[in-house]
Amino acid sequence: MAQTTQATTTTTTTTTTTPPLPAYFPTTSTSPLHPPTALYAKLKTLSEENGGLIKTAEILVPPRSGRAWKVPAGALFRLSTPAGPQVGTCKSKSKSKSKSKSQSQSQSQSQSQSQSQSQSILFSISSFVVQDGGDLNVFNADNPRERFWAARTRQLQSSHVSEGDRLWSNLPYMRPLCGVVEDGCEVRSVGREARRDARGGVTPCGGRCHDLLGTRCDPYVSHMLTGASYDFHCHSNLVRALLPHGLSESDVHDVLNVFQVTGLDSQGRYFMEASPATPDSTLTFFAEQPLLCALSTCPGGDLSAWGWHQAQDAATAAAGDKPDMKATCRPIKVEVFELSDAAKGDVLQGWREPAVSGYAGMHGMAVPGGED
Numbered sequence: 001m002a003q004t005t006q007a008t009t010t011t012t013t014t015t016t017t018t019p020p021l022p023a024y025f026p027t028t029s030t031s032p033l034h035p036p037t038a039l040y041a042k043l044k045t046l047s048e049e050n051g052g053l054i055k056t057a058e059i060l061v062p063p064r065s066g067r068a069w070k071v072p073a074g075a076l077f078r079l080s081t082p083a084g085p086q087v088g089t090c091k092s093k094s095k096s097k098s099k100s101k102s103q104s105q106s107q108s109q110s111q112s113q114s115q116s117q118s119q120s121i122l123f124s125i126s127s128f129v130v131q132d133g134g135d136l137n138v139f140n141a142d143n144p145r146e147r148f149w150a151a152r153t154r155q156l157q158s159s160h161v162s163e164g165d166r167l168w169s170n171l172p173y174m175r176p177l178c179g180v181v182e183d184g185c186e187v188r189s190v191g192r193e194a195r196r197d198a199r200g201g202v203t204p205c206g207g208r209c210h211d212l213l214g215t216r217c218d219p220y221v222s223h224m225l226t227g228a229s230y231d232f233h234c235h236s237n238l239v240r241a242l243l244p245h246g247l248s249e250s251d252v253h254d255v256l257n258v259f260q261v262t263g264l265d266s267q268g269r270y271f272m273e274a275s276p277a278t279p280d281s282t283l284t285f286f287a288e289q290p291l292l293c294a295l296s297t298c299p300g301g302d303l304s305a306w307g308w309h310q311a312q313d314a315a316t317a318a319a320g321d322k323p324d325m326k327a328t329c330r331p332i333k334v335e336v337f338e339l340s341d342a343a344k345g346d347v348l349q350g351w352r353e354p355a356v357s358g359y360a361g362m363h364g365m366a367v368p369g370g371e372d
Contacts, residue, residue, distance in 0.1 A: 032176075054339075067241050068241040074353075076286050134297055135234040135255040137242075137253055148254070161180055173356045177287075186209070187276045205271065218235035238255075259275045259281065306325055
């Protein structure tokens with residue numbers, strides 16, 4: 001009788017504690033993922049006081065509302081909160097010649113900025129009391145089909161933006177719309193920083209500021225969860241703000257939640273914390289394309305009293321059994337500054353708008369010239 005021998009193969013699994021590298025990481029010295037740090041450093045030195053900037057516009061965005069404005073290419077725009085925390089959602093559209101939120105776990109600690117024809121402009125958004133956040137959208141002002149792509153920006157940069165990060169546009173354009181020149185809103189400024197790394201401060205719950213994880217609040221999910229119809233969610237505020245510019249509800253897209261602290265818990269679930277903005281907090285961007293921007297002052301206010309129970313909060317405020325979310329809502333101010341001619345010649349010398357993606361867009365197809 002023949003004897004059969006069966007071989008046994010043992011597979012050894014090696015475990016490692018070394019974390020994986022970021023999926024999108026600059027691999028060469030010329031990678032477009034490297035921020036233009038030398039340019040940004042020069043831009044940070046400009047001010048009205050030293051003659052580098054000239055204010056050309058100022059907009060006050062009232063609580064629970066939205067406004068839109070334009071910014072030329074080669075510009076700075078600054079969001080600031082001179083009165084303290086208010087979160088907001090802002091969108092921006094660039095002019096080109098070519099083609100949510102869960103219960104806050106922390107209480108906000110509040111404490112109640114010669115004209116030139118140059119196209120270089122700075123715009124700032126600021127609030128007058130302890131602020132909550134704003135929801136920001138960004139478009140190419142000449143071609144609104146090019147707009148801010150939150151998901152790709154999250155991959156290329158991080159879940160939360162900080163100095164040096166850029167907001168990237170959608171396909172097929174795939175280029176920076178604007179970049180963060182200076183981040184002056186820190187969780188440590190209100191005593192909530194548990195640790196710090198290369199990307200800034202982190203709260204005890206793991207939250208970071210300037211959120212790309214979530215999106216704008218909207219009346220559709222609110223109605224689904226509460227049955228209430230409320231017309232001043234960030235989505236609706238942005239719809240109204242963009243209508244005068246020939247855009248519609250379908251043009252409103254995912255946002256950057258400025259001055260908003262968020263994160264993921266141990267089970268990967270989205271959470272929000274109260275805004276850390278103070279009267280001195282700012283967030284300054286460089287406009288790499290001509291932009292159309294829209295900002296909503298979130299009806300969640302500074303998120304210290306946020307909850308779905310207040311989708312229509314007049315009754316709950318009167319009842320007195322829950323925090324008054326409306327009382328935490330404040331205006332945000334938008335300021336636009338133009339670079340002086342001297343500053344433009346010095347700081348922007350050699351700078352040019354980024355080109356659209358070089359991919360031809362054929363996707364493996366050949367278009368016939370006609371019938372053979």
